Amino acid sequence: MNGYKEDPLARGSIWSNREPAYYFYNEGDGMGDADFDGASSFARRKRYSGRRALNDWLDSFRPDPRTVGHGWWRDDRERIARGDDGEEGDDGEDGRDHHDRHHGAHYFDLAAANYTTAHTSLARELKGRHLQMIAIGGSIGTGLFVASGKSLSMGGPASLLVAYGFIGIMLYCTVQALGELAVTFPVAGSFSAYSTRFLDPAWGFAMGWNYAMQWLIVLPLEIVAASITVGYWNSNLNRSIFVTIFLVTIIIINLFGVKGYGEAEFVFAIIKIIAVIGFVLLGIVINIGGFPDEGYIGGRYWSSPGAFHNGFRGLCSVFVTAAFAFAGTELVGLAAAETVNPRKSLPTAIKQVFWRITLFYIVALTLVGLLVPYNHARLLGGKSSADASASPFVIAIESAGIQVLPGVMNGVILVAVISVGNSAVFGSSRTLAALADQGQAPRVLRYVDRRGRPLVAIAVAAAVGLLGYLADLEQQADVLDWLLAVSGLSSILTWGSICLAHIRFRRAWRLKNRSLDEIAFRAQGGVLGSWVGLLCNFLVLVAQFWTAAFPVSLAPDTGTTGTTGSGKGAVQEEQEYDPVGRAQHFFLGYMCVPIVILFYVGYKAWYRTAIVRSVDMDLDTGRRGFNLPILVAQEREEQKGWPVWKRVYKFLC
Numbered sequence: 001m002n003g004y005k006e007d008p009l010a011r012g013s014i015w016s017n018r019e020p021a022y023y024f025y026n027e028g029d030g031m032g033d034a035d036f037d038g039a040s041s042f043a044r045r046k047r048y049s050g051r052r053a054l055n056d057w058l059d060s061f062r063p064d065p066r067t068v069g070h071g072w073w074r075d076d077r078e079r080i081a082r083g084d085d086g087e088e089g090d091d092g093e094d095g096r097d098h099h100d101r102h103h104g105a106h107y108f109d110l111a112a113a114n115y116t117t118a119h120t121s122l123a124r125e126l127k128g129r130h131l132q133m134i135a136i137g138g139s140i141g142t143g144l145f146v147a148s149g150k151s152l153s154m155g156g157p158a159s160l161l162v163a164y165g166f167i168g169i170m171l172y173c174t175v176q177a178l179g180e181l182a183v184t185f186p187v188a189g190s191f192s193a194y195s196t197r198f199l200d201p202a203w204g205f206a207m208g209w210n211y212a213m214q215w216l217i218v219l220p221l222e223i224v225a226a227s228i229t230v231g232y233w234n235s236n237l238n239r240s241i242f243v244t245i246f247l248v249t250i251i252i253i254n255l256f257g258v259k260g261y262g263e264a265e266f267v268f269a270i271i272k273i274i275a276v277i278g279f280v281l282l283g284i285v286i287n288i289g290g291f292p293d294e295g296y297i298g299g300r301y302w303s304s305p306g307a308f309h310n311g312f313r314g315l316c317s318v319f320v321t322a323a324f325a326f327a328g329t330e331l332v333g334l335a336a337a338e339t340v341n342p343r344k345s346l347p348t349a350i351k352q353v354f355w356r357i358t359l360f361y362i363v364a365l366t367l368v369g370l371l372v373p374y375n376h377a378r379l380l381g382g383k384s385s386a387d388a389s390a391s392p393f394v395i396a397i398e399s400a401g402i403q404v405l406p407g408v409m410n411g412v413i414l415v416a417v418i419s420v421g422n423s424a425v426f427g428s429s430r431t432l433a434a435l436a437d438q439g440q441a442p443r444v445l446r447y448v449d450r451r452g453r454p455l456v457a458i459a460v461a462a463a464v465g466l467l468g469y470l471a472d473l474e475q476q477a478d479v480l481d482w483l484l485a486v487s488g489l490s491s492i493l494t495w496g497s498i499c500l501a502h503i504r505f506r507r508a509w510r511l512k513n514r515s516l517d518e519i520a521f522r523a524q525g526g527v528l529g530s531w532v533g534l535l536c537n538f539l540v541l542v543a544q545f546w547t548a549a550f551p552v553s554l555a556p557d558t559g560t561t562g563t564t565g566s567g568k569g570a571v572q573e574e575q576e577y578d579p580v581g582r583a584q585h586f587f588l589g590y591m592c593v594p595i596v597i598l599f600y601v602g603y604k605a606w607y608r609t610a611i612v613r614s615v616d617m618d619l620d621t622g623r624r625g626f627n628l629p630i631l632v633a634q635e636r637e638e639q640k641g642w643p644v645w646k647r648v649y650k651f652l653c
Helices: 033-037 041-059 076-082 095-103 110-118 128-137 147-184 191-198 201-230 239-255 257-289 311-325 331-338 342-371 392-399 405-437 455-472 476-485 490-511 526-549 579-590 592-607 628-639 644-652
Strands: 562-564 571-573
Touching: 110 191, 110 405, 128 257, 128 331, 128 342, 147 191, 147 311, 147 331, 147 342, 147 392, 147 490, 147 526, 191 201, 191 405, 191 490, 201 239, 201 405, 201 455, 201 476, 201 490, 201 592, 239 257, 239 405, 239 455, 257 331, 257 342, 257 392, 257 405, 311 490, 311 526, 331 342, 331 405, 342 392, 392 405, 405 455, 455 476, 476 579, 490 526, 490 592, 526 579, 579 592
Parallel strands: none
Antiparallel strands: none
16 A cells, blocks of 8 residues: 655655556466465565565666656647647647647747646655755865865965855855745755746756756766775776766665665764864864874964965955855756755754854864865965865875874765765756756657656766776876856856745735745845845856956966975965966856857847746645644644744744
């Protein structure tokens, strides 16, 4: 018996309601009831169990039974546009002819797009603990462990704290807005679907594809980085061996469905959290006890070589790097469509962002700035984004004379890299499937099997992951950098779109005389917080343009700051870019913007879409919690007995 819970105005179930598999056998195949009573009944049962297990496994790859009626290969928008369940139109015309006659060939049906994303076949299996760990550990990766070293070198320890604090405030506002939208509309595609619904279908198309391309390229990039990281223990092994191992591992995890992704991220996040907390405690001890040959450190490196480096341009460079370090924070919103109870799980997960920003970034990076001077020779000497030799965390530990922990930290960095690769498959496959649901991508990408897995989209991600075999080529870094540049600013554009979509959603909510009490989870910053987040995202784009056009001086031949000397006090020799190097740096940093504009303008011209007016916005399709007043009244009655400390804790967490 399958559990089923009907949700008003949204036919999708909170529980995964899937058709059971049916098996048939002939009386002569040895599987009749009478045959189970013979002497060899145990052997027959065993064969039958094995055959049934194989049938179960093969059956799971078939299309979801809820899509069989109209077929995953057909366009739901045709049926919805006709207003029936698949019957032919007048005069025997099929859906496409009927659709074209009434709307024209170049027409985007916004109502149908909202319907298909709200009635997804994805399995709802993520629980609260999964979402909390995705929120806490989602962006703890090489951006913190390794790329923070580049930020420290470019801007100094004070710039590091200012920039990461600024981006933390921006992300806090953005994720709060995303939380409100995702709890109210836990639909497939999340933020790309919100751009389509509340902004402009053309912008949703541009954002969705750019976001998907970002994660598609991140997968081979992280696999290459992981293969390089293994070289810490043995640099003589062929990297292709580890590319195969890591790629197969990541794909297998995602073939276990969203539950497999959630469990893997749960384990990965725990490892990363323990590592960061351990470093914070160790960093305090090292700072007080000092290095073996220097004694107490304190704030020495804030005085010499100094708190800032490269002036205001150095600070802006750190802004950009810090923004990339937080990429992946929005995945918790993308997972809303596959969560058992979004109203309960998402608010807690969203609030965890506050603690991640405070503890895992600000505290950890404060200690990094105290223990490692910004002119250390190794900060920009890494060969990849996961090269532990360039990690300020590893540098600080090695400077203290500790022999074992650098290897442990390198292992943590390897786990972080695999975690990012795992998230890359999840993020790209779900976004591609949602785009196909809305008619903005090839229909085959919307294929979802009986276990709620978007198999074709996962296969596309796996195919792009084969680029990881570039690891043994000398030019692999250049190839992947240019591929990543196509969508390099995707996260920032996505965050800005989330804030703007929230602003317009609230405006439409007010114009239709809806009460805020009808919203299950309200952003703590409200509309003002979304305006702050939108402004901050815009400022980061401006900073990225400036630093891309006029970069901090780097060595033109290697792309890294030149250094002289060695050890903790090595001084960097700055060299200017040549004209070719400057042009290359600009396009690597800002090529995403003209590509997004091209996608937007091209789609808008082809489908003649318009900006969605507030009065025309659909505020009901896919919305959950229509019995919210009763639930809220019960919760408020329960909260009256809470002590003050629990009220404060629940507000923050």
